Amino acid sequence: MRSSQYLLSTVKETPADAEVISHKLMLRAGMVRRVASGMYTYLPTGVRVLRKVEQIVREEMNKAGAIEVLMPMVQPAELWQESGRWDKMDAELLRFKDRHTRDFVLGPTHEEVITDLVRREITSYKQLPLNLYQIQTKFRDERRPRFGVMRAREFLMKDAYSFHLSQDSLQQTYDAMYQAYCNIFSRLGLDFRPVLADTGAIGGSMSHEFHVLAASGEDAIAFSDESDYAANIEMAEALAPAGERAGATQALAEVATPNAKTVADVAALLQQDMALVSKTLIVYAAKADDKAAQTLVALVLRGDHELNEIKAEKLPQVQSPLVFASEEEIRAAIGAGPGSLGPVGMPLPVIVDRSAAHLADFICGANKDGYHLTGVNWDRDIKDYSVADLRNIVEGDTSPCGKGKLVIKRGIEVGHIFQLGDRYSQALKAGVLNEEGKHQIMTMGCYGVGVSRIIAAAIEQNHDDYGIIWPDAIAPFQIALIPMNMHKSARIEEATVRLYNELTAAGFEVLFDDRKERPGVMFADMELMGIPHSIVVGERNLDNQQVEYKNRRSGEKEMLDIAAVVDAMAQKLAK
């Protein structure tokens, strides 16, 4: 492609309305333009990257035995009413009426449509398992779209849905998808991690997120520094501290702690480490039935640890979703305010985090405003309590896999695989005749990749002060061919055109910058666009029958014999 016949649309100035680096660089490199809030036109450079990502995803899905379909973006309300999501989903589900005033939605996802299709098409266990996918435009009416294509309203997604009669079969397809996703992100050239994820409110039994690692990522992920273990920080188990708990050495004593409202205040006042001060949080207890009066539960953690709400609400004793008791409710139940609570003499059930349960001679509130207890010891001072994993992990914790310490990194979620179970198949009565000839509801998996989001994530991970640094596999062009002052030198032009023809004939995707621009402008544009390999044709080197090669990522330069360029590029791009 010659620049003069292309739409470069690079921009020097950093756009004011872009908050994150990928958004800024996608605007500056001429990849996207905003049409409305959360809606973008992909310019030619953006489309080239998008199509490459799409094609890699498609190839790996096909290889894993998934079959491509294409469902409509506009979906009839009836299916969403049948699944119950018509009422459950908020305004993110964009609803509208057609000319005959029938209700429709713009599809944010396709569980309903695919389940409806499969219940009509598939009648026998012989046709299972089945894994159908599509690469298709989605719409989610986000309240606050931002970060460019990272969180857009209209976006391109690969969504797959699998159907099974047994958990074993679901697990097999799930594993195949896990592997396919690893292949996809490896081929894309991204540093990524599959992490154990929470299955959330939808239910389901197993879920992994795929994160592209980037300092700017929205999500925190915990890794072992010695094994493959990785989990969303909300999911990572905090193990009990190793070894026996120390024995009690102090007597229980009450101390006045006026004006000490926080753990930090108490620790400072008593000149102790925050890890030795426990904190007690009061939450709603799970109810046996709807009519039972609301009761409360006390959760106890070390003062330097954070409650993990997802872990807490999964406990059978605790109401889900989690509700914190008000100060009024706390006073009514315990007779003291939130700043002075503790497990000693607590009139509520007590659940203690594993780390807090390992403390000896610790400090807690006295359940009496303005007082704390010191020298507190489990079993001696508190008889009735249970122990659970209640906290967020912190860096340095032992990895739940048993090998290594946990480190925390940030990631951008670009894929999600999920064992759905029968949430949708049950609602839509999607069943088949099983081997015994009986009607059986299918079990489902779903598998998503944010195709357009990957582009933003790739840039968050791969950029420098000069612009984007594309991995070879998804670069808009593989090679930038830059002649120096071609419009003044027939010799430069002749050499560059010949090289361009040779390289394109060899199958390389070359952007030949034939604009009448100063070399500096051309270099800056090619670097901003992130083209991984560049070749500069200049007068002086031409005297030696050479051109200069530069690697965008390493910055390394080398001289290449002009006759050897095609071979050299084949080697570099095969890496």
Place this chain on the structure above:
Amino acid sequence: MRSSQYLLSTVKETPADAEVISHKLMLRAGMVRRVASGMYTYLPTGVRVLRKVEQIVREEMNKAGAIEVLMPMVQPAELWQESGRWDKMDAELLRFKDRHTRDFVLGPTHEEVITDLVRREITSYKQLPLNLYQIQTKFRDERRPRFGVMRAREFLMKDAYSFHLSQDSLQQTYDAMYQAYCNIFSRLGLDFRPVLADTGAIGGSMSHEFHVLAASGEDAIAFSDESDYAANIEMAEALAPAGERAGATQALAEVATPNAKTVADVAALLQQDMALVSKTLIVYAAKADDKAAQTLVALVLRGDHELNEIKAEKLPQVQSPLVFASEEEIRAAIGAGPGSLGPVGMPLPVIVDRSAAHLADFICGANKDGYHLTGVNWDRDIKDYSVADLRNIVEGDTSPCGKGKLVIKRGIEVGHIFQLGDRYSQALKAGVLNEEGKHQIMTMGCYGVGVSRIIAAAIEQNHDDYGIIWPDAIAPFQIALIPMNMHKSARIEEATVRLYNELTAAGFEVLFDDRKERPGVMFADMELMGIPHSIVVGERNLDNQQVEYKNRRSGEKEMLDIAAVVDAMAQKLAK
């Protein structure tokens, strides 16, 4: 692909709700399923064809210098208000509000979005010409969607838009698109014709439609039997009859024609050919200004010819769109009813069709109820009249190109190229600095291909009693590999699997029908799906190290040595 790992979804019964053959066959062959009125899910077989069509369109667009972009499906109302189409378009333009009650539309086309993009990105004549295209999902809320994907509400389209500063430049890109479209439809393997089309209400100067010829086509197209000339029947010029008009031989005479209400009645009564009886139609005249009183014009045609309304309303004397005068208005102006009108003594301006103007000694109404005139002759009996092309062509007319006679065939419109002019660029003030440094509004072309519609059109053109007959280039699979009773014969299985591996290794797309079905069921399915080449592996032929090849289109069978199959297929598919 093995059938057992694929979603065949073929159906024996002809679906009751499908009106046209392509819709029936797409349902029966497992290509699409209806989700809602005018909305379809493409099943795997449908997607495979769709992606092939898409890729051929993409390659030819790229080759012609067009650059791919991708615009959002959801578009802000502001742009449609700016172009004026927000008010002008009827309910086909689906309007809705987002969560913040802002107005949006589902894009039926993208003139507004692309013109907005270009006015922001392009500032100088140096960046022109520019031709941008996308392959993208469109939505038109048709009042009565039908014929399956032929007239769906949601559909896939390739739309391109070009920008220029001169008519010459527009014409060059238009010509390149014309050629690209010819390449596309040739590569698709379809019998098609580019035809001159009416530019319609949008204005613009030049337009061609590309039609796939099929007996079931909605549109009539006129061709020369000796040249490349082809035009939409509405556009085809009817030339003046050759030679001098015959001289007058009869005297003008009035005859009573009571109860003769039509041309056919008059011809029968007077025992003359309908071609010798003229008919006179009264329509509204064009007004000089809005306040002028409405006047009328008389149009005169041969009794055996049909008025072409598009030709009529393009005349400067006639109001556009065409309005026929009521009987009341006709009586008030002429003093006789519609059945007795004629040009002799007509008090209105008279415009005569070229063929009617070539008549001598002809018959017309006497402008007196119940009477006609015979022996009428132009110039002698009617002095004041003008001549124009007013009629639809008929088979046998001389081709407007001067070579050959016209024949009429039916076609399905699958592409349309159009010189838009400044309709949108003017409304959106899309201009650039020209060579003189002055701001100049751009001129535009637009170029559409109905990607999903092509599939239906291809089937309308290529099918028989057994199902679809795909052209090689867009077949869902190139080869059907059918083993006879494989599940009872290890030898058959071994030979078929080896052949399958060889053929797929050689790059062929093979559907290996490994189902436990009777041969008849497999043959019927492969024929229904239209796979162009099939290879049957049977016990008897295997004794001779042979398999049977069958061509779907010709029905011809031949025996192939099993060792020569790959070469034979390469030859057949290279054709």
